[in-house]
Amino acid sequence: MKILRLNAVMEMTGLPRSTIYLYMKQQAFPLQVKLGVRSVGWLEEEICSWIEERRCERA
Structure with missing residues (x-):
């Protein structure tokens, strides 16, 4: 299990x-x-799960 800091979360999500x-x-x-x-x-x-949920919502 990896813990991400805020900058990494912002980069992954684009938020x-x-x-x-x-x-x-x-x-x-x-x-x-x-x-x-x-x-x-x-x-x-x-x-990653949150991102995947957003991806599934768009379909």
Whole structure:
């Protein structure tokens, strides 16, 4: 299991930081995992699943 930092998540999804946090607030995006006092990340598997769901919705 790999943990992605924000820049990697933005690159994978094509979404800006503000949209990622907005979607999380709306419970429409995977939640972050706390890594330390001031650092967070996202599980790569959850981000990949989220992307796949978007791909399936378009079909």
